[in-house]
Amino acid sequence: MAQNREKFATQIDRVVLADIRMLAKDEGRQLQAIVEEALTALLGGRRQGKARPHAMSA
Incomplete structure (x- = not known):
């Protein structure tokens, strides 16, 4: 299956x-x-609602 790729900078x-x-x-x-x-x-982590490590240490 071909993937659509888009260039960005x-x-x-x-x-x-x-x-x-x-x-x-x-x-x-x-x-x-x-x-x-x-x-x-x-x-994926953000969609699952996982807290980011730096947010946990704040």
Whole structure:
């Protein structure tokens, strides 16, 4: 099944980006796959009403 993909641009902390690039390289995956997985997990957690760790420590 083909997935519809859309290009977008954003800015991110350079250390975070370096870490994501390293993770992608270590896992032999594309950067876009890592970013999509992370965003999907974030959205899934928010939809389930899970509290964010930084909110719990406030």
